[in-house]
Amino acid sequence: MRTGLHAVLAAVVLGIGGSALAQGSTMDEITKYREMLADGNPAELLEMKGEELWKKPRGPKNVSLEQCDMGLGPGKLDGAYAQLPRYFADTKKVMDAESRLVHCMVTQQGFSEAEATRNWFSKPGRNSDIESLITYIGGKSNGAKIDVPARHPEEARMAKVGEYIFYRRSGPQDFSCAICHGQEGKRIRLQDLGNLTTRAGAGTAMGNWPSYRVSQGTVWTMQRRLIDCMRQARWPEPNYLADSIIALEVFLQKTASGTVMQTPGIKR
Amino acid sequence: MKKPLFAASLALASFGAHAAGNDISAQAEEIFRSSFRSDNPKYWMTRLDQDDAMRLCSQYKDNPPPKVRVQIEKAQRATIRYPVDGKLIGDWKEGEKLAAVGTGGHIGFIQPDPPGRLRGGNCYACHQLAAKEVAYGTIGPSLQHFGKLRGNSDEIIKYAYDKIYNSNTFNACTNMPRFGLHNWLTPEQITHIVAFLVDPESPVNKD
Numbered sequence A: 001m002r003t004g005l006h007a008v009l010a011a012v013v014l015g016i017g018g019s020a021l022a023q024g025s026t027m028d029e030i031t032k033y034r035e036m037l038a039d040g041n042p043a044e045l046l047e048m049k050g051e052e053l054w055k056k057p058r059g060p061k062n063v064s065l066e067q068c069d070m071g072l073g074p075g076k077l078d079g080a081y082a083q084l085p086r087y088f089a090d091t092k093k094v095m096d097a098e099s100r101l102v103h104c105m106v107t108q109q110g111f112s113e114a115e116a117t118r119n120w121f122s123k124p125g126r127n128s129d130i131e132s133l134i135t136y137i138g139g140k141s142n143g144a145k146i147d148v149p150a151r152h153p154e155e156a157r158m159a160k161v162g163e164y165i166f167y168r169r170s171g172p173q174d175f176s177c178a179i180c181h182g183q184e185g186k187r188i189r190l191q192d193l194g195n196l197t198t199r200a201g202a203g204t205a206m207g208n209w210p211s212y213r214v215s216q217g218t219v220w221t222m223q224r225r226l227i228d229c230m231r232q233a234r235w236p237e238p239n240y241l242a243d244s245i246i247a248l249e250v251f252l253q254k255t256a257s258g259t260v261m262q263t264p265g266i267k268r
Numbered sequence B: 001m002k003k004p005l006f007a008a009s010l011a012l013a014s015f016g017a018h019a020a021g022n023d024i025s026a027q028a029e030e031i032f033r034s035s036f037r038s039d040n041p042k043y044w045m046t047r048l049d050q051d052d053a054m055r056l057c058s059q060y061k062d063n064p065p066p067k068v069r070v071q072i073e074k075a076q077r078a079t080i081r082y083p084v085d086g087k088l089i090g091d092w093k094e095g096e097k098l099a100a101v102g103t104g105g106h107i108g109f110i111q112p113d114p115p116g117r118l119r120g121g122n123c124y125a126c127h128q129l130a131a132k133e134v135a136y137g138t139i140g141p142s143l144q145h146f147g148k149l150r151g152n153s154d155e156i157i158k159y160a161y162d163k164i165y166n167s168n169t170f171n172a173c174t175n176m177p178r179f180g181l182h183n184w185l186t187p188e189q190i191t192h193i194v195a196f197l198v199d200p201e202s203p204v205n206k207d
Helices: A002-017 A023-037 A043-055 A097-107 A113-117 A129-139 A153-166 A177-181 A199-207 A222-232 A243-256 B002-020 B023-033 B042-048 B052-059 B066-077 B092-100 B146-150 B154-165 B187-198
Strands: A086-088 A093-095 A186-188 A191-193 A211-213 A218-220 A265-267
Touching (some): A086 A153, A093 A153, A097 A113, A097 A129, A153 A177, A199 A243, B092 B187, B154 B187
Parallel strands (some): A211 A265
C-alpha cells in the first residue's frame, strides 16, 4: 500500500515541479487521488491502534485511559475533539486534545511527562502512541460540528493571543501566518491556500486534522502541523504542547466553529 | 545616511507604543516568546526579534493607517544598498535559477536545512514569471512579460532592484519579503533576478 501511495505521490509532485501537466489537471489528479483513498485512508490503521492503546492498561499504574476526561466527562469521546481546546478546571489551563491526553497519561497512568511525550511524532522506524491515540480521539468527532465559542475568560484570552500570533511578523522572510493564510483564493506554487480568517477557510483547515499526510507517509496531529508552520516561517522550534500553539488552535477553532469535522483527513 | 534612519526608527517606535496601548499584546508576546525550546541556539532566537516595520505591520494586521504607512516606507527606503560597481542588471540565467529555489533557511531540530543549502528568491512560490513554468503561486501579481510591458529603462531597473531589496519601500507591510535587507539575497544575486525580469532574452519576456 505504502509503495503504491508514494508512486502516485511522486507522480503528482513531479507533475507540479515539471511542466508536463497543466496546473488545472494536476489539481484534478490530486482530487482524484483523494477520492481513490477515501475508502481506505491509511490513517484508519492508526485509529485502530489508537483505540487499542486507549483501552489497554498501561504505564506504571497499569490502567487504561478509559476514565480520561477530554472535556465532556470521563471516558466520553464522542464529539470531544471538536470542542477542544477548552478550559479545564482541574488544571486551571486551556488545553488542546494533545495536552489533555498527555495530562491523562501522566495523572492516570503514571507516566512522566518526558516519557509520555518522548515520541510525540513518528519517524521511519519509530512509532508514536500519541499520533495513534489522537487519530482515534479525533475520529470520534468525525461528523461533529466544531464548537469552540471561547466564552470562558481564559479561552477568550487564548483566542486573542492566538490572533496576535497569527499576524505577528518576524524572521528573515518577514513571515506571519497571515501572509499565506489571510486572503481568499490564493495558492503557493500549485498548493491552494486556505483563508484561515473566515469560517469556511478555517473549517476546511481545522476539520480535516488529524490527517494522513501522503508526502510524510504518516498522520500529523495539529501540534505537528502548527510546529511545522513555524519551521516553514524560518522561526526557531516551539516546545511540543506550547501555549503559543494552543492559542493558535483556539483562535482557529473559534473561527471554524459551526463547520463539520471530516477526520481523519488526507492531505498532500 | 545612518542618522536619518535612526531618527525615523525612533519616531516609529514612539508612534507604535502609543498606538498599541493594548495589554493583550504584551501578554501574547510573552506567551509566544516563552513557547520556544530552551535549547534553541541564541542566534536562532534572534529570528523572533521584530524591527519597526515588522512590529507596526503586525500591530495593524498589515494594513497601517496612511501616516504610519508613509513613515515605514520612508525608513525602509533608507536601508537599500547597491552593488559596489553600481551595476544593477546581472545575468538572467543566474536569476532564473534563483527564482526557482525555495529551499534554505529552515532551522529547528525536526527538519532543518543541511548547512550550506542553496538559498534562492523562491519567486515562483508567489509570482507567475516564465511561461514554461506552470507551477507558480498567486500570492503576488503575475510578472510574466515584466520587461516586455515596462521596458528596461534605468528607472525600471532601479525599481525592480529596490523592490526586491526592500519591498516595503513601495508598499508598507506587503506580503513580499525584504530580500536584501535580511541578507537573504546578496546585492549581486538581486541584480541577476532583475535581469531575469527585464532582459529581452529572458524567458520572462519570451512567448
